[in-house]
Amino acid sequence: MLLLLVRHGDTALTSKQLVGRTPGVHLDDRGRAQAAGLPARLEGLPVTSIISSPLDRAVETATPLAEARGLEVTQEAGLLEVDYGDWTGKAYKELRRTDLWKRVQVLPADARFPGGEAMREAQARIAGALERICAASPGTEGVVAVSHSDMIKAAVAHLLGLHLDLFQRLVVSPASVTALWVGEGQPRLLRLNDTGTMQDLRPPRRRRGGRRGAEN
Numbered sequence: 757m758l759l760l761l762v763r764h765g766d767t768a769l770t771s772k773q774l775v776g777r778t779p780g781v782h783l784d785d786r787g788r789a790q791a792a793g794l795p796a797r798l799e800g801l802p803v804t805s806i807i808s809s810p811l812d813r814a815v816e817t818a819t820p821l822a823e824a825r826g827l828e829v830t831q832e833a834g835l836l837e838v839d840y841g842d843w844t845g846k847a848y849k850e851l852r853r854t855d856l857w858k859r860v861q862v863l864p865a866d867a868r869f870p871g872g873e874a875m876r877e878a879q880a881r882i883a884g885a886l887e888r889i890c891a892a893s894p895g896t897e898g899v900v901a902v903s904h905s906d907m908i909k910a911a912v913a914h915l916l917g918l919h920l921d922l923f924q925r926l927v928v929s930p931a932s933v934t935a936l937w938v939g940e941g942q943p944r945l946l947r948l949n950d951t952g953t954m955q956d957l958r959p960p961r962r963r964r965g966g967r968r969g970a971e972n
Contacts, residue, residue, distance in 0.1 A: 757890055758802060758898040758946075761908045761934040764809075764817040765790035770930060774851060776844035776872075777837050783816045790931035791817045795824035797933065797952045802897035803827075807889055809835040809903050817931065818902040834885020835903040841872025865920040879910035879920055886911060890938060908934055915943040 765787030767775065775781050783791060794817070803825055808818040810831040818829045843851060851857050860867045860875070868874040873881075882903065889899060903911075905928045913923040915936060927949050928934065935947040 757893070757939050759886070759890070759936045759938050760798070760803070760898065760900045761911060762794070762817065762900055762902045763905055763908055763928050763930055763932050764813040764902060765931040767813050771848070773845060773847050774840055774843055776840040777811065778845055780812060782812050787813065787817070787930065791820050793952070794821045794931070803900050804897055805893055805899045806830065807832045807835065807899065807901045809837065811837060814902045814904070818900070821900065832885050832889065834881050834888070835901055835907065837904040838869070838875070838878045838906050839872040840869045842870040843872065861924055863921050864924060875910065875920060878907060879914055882907045882911045883914045912945070912948070916945060
């Protein structure tokens, strides 16, 4: 089976705020354009099932592809964003100053978000969801699963046998497609963070104080 893990498109809060499971966060104009372009990017691929995290921004990303293929979007709670607990809704610039932030960047496997999930729990959740999705689709040629950055990174780490402490070495950009071949034998990584463009490789804008970078 071809398993395509798609991150939702951009929102107005992308790279500004840790949105987490906040309801009512929708794609912005850029995100809607990214979602609209997904059918063309996946043209010719054998997609016969589309599963999505229940959050608005994920369902909105999945919908144009589903409409183009004449399929329904099935919502799966196992694909939900990490439960960031008390961190939900806080600005990245605030979170970067915490000790836990630094730990999550280097040793996330044993980290737990205050009032929320541990990263190990989130990884086990999406691993179980993908296992159910694949098991429920015998003979299916291709499945699209629309989820979130940390969840997709954790899933890829699980499928490839990478320790969870290494998952921050992976990058999953908005509207990116990560493709794996799963089924008999070991999973094979075919594409990672494919955005259909090279623009995401441009150096990020320099922040005040000489630092570079922005959160996805």
